Amino acid sequence: MELGLEPETCNMLTKSSPIDVQPRPSNSKTAFHRSQTLNYRNGYAVVRRPTMGIGGDRLHYNQLSQAELDELANKAPILTYGPLKQAPPAEFVPAHVAFDKKVLKFSAYFQEDVPISMEEHYRIRQVNIYYYLEDDSMSIIEPVVENSGIPQGKLIKRQRFTKNDVGDHYHWKDLNRGINLTVYGKTFRIVDCDRFTQDFLESQGIELNPSEKIPLDPYTQLRKEPVRKYVTPSDFDQLKQFLTFDKQVLRFYAIWDDTDSLFGECRHYIIHYYLMDDTVEIREVHERNNGRDPFPLLMNRQRMPKVLVENARNFPKCVLEISDQEVLEWYTAKDFIVGKPLTILGRTFFIYDCDPFTRQFYKDKFGMPDLPPVDVTKKEPPPVKQELPPYNGYGLIEDSAQNCFALIPKAPRKDVVKMLMNDNKVLRYLAALESPVPEDKDRRFVVSYFLATDMISIFEPPVRNSGIIGGKFLGRTKVVKSFSPVDNPIYYSPSDFFIGAVIEVFGHRFVILDTDEYVLKYMESNASQYSPEALASIQNRIQKQDLPAPELESKQATGEPMVQGTEEPKVQDLDALIDQIHMHLKDNPCKENLRETFQIYDKDESGYVDRETFFKICETLNVPVDDSLIKELIRLCTHGEGRINYYNFVRAFSN
Incomplete structure (x- = not known):
């Protein structure tokens, strides 16, 4: 069977390089390795035709070009009898290999509403949309802007975006310039793409729309506008001031009197004024065991504004530093004078003294020879006399007063010496009730006065068939005189009890009729405590006991009283x-x-x-x-x- 070859193919086969005659290898050859036939290109293993043989000998190969070899490989001889043989199909390459690291990049933006700001109503945010050809996934990334205050970076991570409710996903055929892309309820406007994306889409027969410009963000443009007025720098040389007054500091001693406020106090401070840069520093003076944390500085070293401009009242001082544009006047050395108050950051300090260097500086600079220190020590106020509240009439005033002396009241102090000397000493008197009720005329009471505690008790002896229940009429208690004031009560004393005396006890009036012998002896031994009227009543009582019976009967018959001011007591059987x-x-x-x-x-x-x-x-x-x-x-x-x-x-x- 004969093969029919085309003339062009025959010419290509006849083209060959002359055969190089190489000398025979000698026995001195020591390298017998084979040349490498594999190589890596773009991360993939490819076959490479070796040019050197075993031992480094040059191989004899056809000198045809690669294009001629590829064309020759695609040529198939036509059989003399029958149809031509079909060319072999192209080699299959998977998508993840063909489109590996091939990404389409689009520039886009979206508009975000700002409802809570008075300076801006909406915001334009620029993003980059990446389309990965190897798996048709997409991601949206916002470039990070420094100090923007907005969380930026990857807005939507790499995934396949759904474009409708059916579940279809976006393809690179759906992307173009000048279109809106809606992803998860947010619309992105694609305005441009890079050079690789443009070439790829045009190679696939897609006609690209003209590119657009991203609209400007109004708030960003507002921030770029010049809002400050520049001031011509002064002729004052700060370097000269630094070199002249370096390490020269004025020291002032001041106090902050906050005693008018709740839990306020007077605290001492040291104010340093640095002449080199007109800065002020305030240090707190700590004392031992003052109960405060030992913070070294109340105010750090800084320039202190004295007068601010009108627009700087709402300036965020706690966040930003005050510049020269917000201040009309700064504090200088002439504002710190001994004996005058000084308001710094809303707190008023009173300067009462300074050190010798400061005195000499003010004498040389401002002509102030005398800066006498001010005595700020406060004298102890006179003790306030504690006055008891008015007595309400319940209980004893001594017991009520204890509630004003201590949170947990204690029993009032007792006269222990008096209690020991007068222990078990009781003065007893026989008394009648002075009452307009006829049934009370014959009632008799025994009034007992306890010398140890100055208390009084009243007992009514029971009488058969009288219709009145006898017994304890009044327990032991101190009895206040009716005419004494409520806040300074006067209690009954032994000198108020004598025959014929009227004792008023809580609205009841008792007339003393008789006493026992111990009372007579007590009155004789303490005659200086009793009035002449009381002593006269005792003398009449003694004379009554010494009178014989006939004379006593005659006096009773004539109606002559035995005791002055009283009636003869009725003798019971x-x-x-x-x-x-x-x-x-x-x-x-x-x-x-x-x-x-x-x-x-x-x-x-x-x-x-x-x-x-x-x-x-x-x-x-x-x-x-x-x-x-x-x-x-x-x-x-x-x-x-x-x-x-x-x-x-x-x-x-x-x-």
Whole structure:
């Protein structure tokens, strides 16, 4: 079978380079390695035709060009008989290999509303849209602008964007200049693309729209406008000031008096004024155990504005530094004068002294020879006299006053010496109730005055068939006189109790009718405490006891009073008195061995004993002979010659 070849193909086959004659290899060859046939291009392994053989010998190969070799490879001889053989198909290349690292870049922008700002209503934000050809994914990235205050960078991470509700995704055929791209509810306007993107789309037969310009952001343009007025720099040489006044500091001693505010106090500070740059520094003076944190500086070193411009009142001083354009006048050295207040950042300091260097500087610079220090030590105010609030009338005033002295009131102090000296010393009086009610005329009361505590108690002896329940009428308490003021009460004292005296106790008036012998002895030993009227009543009481019976009866018959200012007390019968004593002593134990003791001393069994023996027995057995009722019983049981019938006396102490 004959092969039919084209003339052009035959010419290409006949073209060959002359054969190079190489000398035969010698036995001295030492390298027998094979040449490399593999190579890497753009990260992929490709086959390479070797040019050197084993041992480094040059290979004999056809000198045809690569284009001629490719054309020759595609040529197929036509058979003499039958159709020509089809050319082999092109080699398959996957998309991730063909479009690897090939990205389309589009420039776009979107408009964002700003509803909470008075200076801008909307904002133009520029973005870059990247389309990755290898997997048809896209990403949107916003270039980062320094100090923009907006979170920037990757807005939408790399993914396939959905373009409709059916679920179709955006393809590079859908992208072009001058179109809107809606992604996740936000519309992006594509205005331009790079050179590679333009060439790729045009190669695929897509006609690109003309490019557009990104509109300007109004707020950014507003910030670029000149808003400050430039001031011509002054002729003052700051370098000369620095070299002249370097390391020269004025020191002032000042106080900040904040005592007018709640929990305020007077605090001391040191103000430093640096002459080299007119800056001010304030340091706080700390004392030991003052309870404050030891911060070294109250105000850091800085220039202090004195007068601000009108528009700088709302200047954010806590965020930004005040420049020369916001200040009309700064504090200088002439503003710091000893003896005058100075307001710095809303706080008023009073300068009361300075150091010797500062005095000399003011003398040389401003002609102030005398800067006397000011005494700022405050004298202790006189102690305020504590006055008690007005007494409300409840309880004792001493107990109520303790609530003003301590949070937890304590019992008022007692006169311990008086309590020890007058312990168990009680003055007893027989009193009648002064009342317009007829039933109260015959009521009798025993008023007891306790010398240890100056308290008064009133007891009413029960009387049978009187219709009045006797017993305790008033417990132990201090009784205030009716005419005494409420805030300074005057209590009843022993000098107010005598025969014929009227005692008003909480609205009830009592007339003293009689006393016991202990009261008579107490008044005789303390006569200086009593008035002449009280002593006269006691003398009449003693004269009444010393009068014989006939004379006493004659005085009673004539109606002559025994005691000045009082009536003769009514004498009760013996049985009624014994019943009263039974009721009075019902809480005390009965003296069971009282009768046996009297019978021991009654040798002749007459039923009488003398007064000395009687009182000796009563003292031994603790019989309350000082009680007014007991004294009345002793008087009724006493007969002539000082003898006492102890049978009737014992009846009062038996059941």
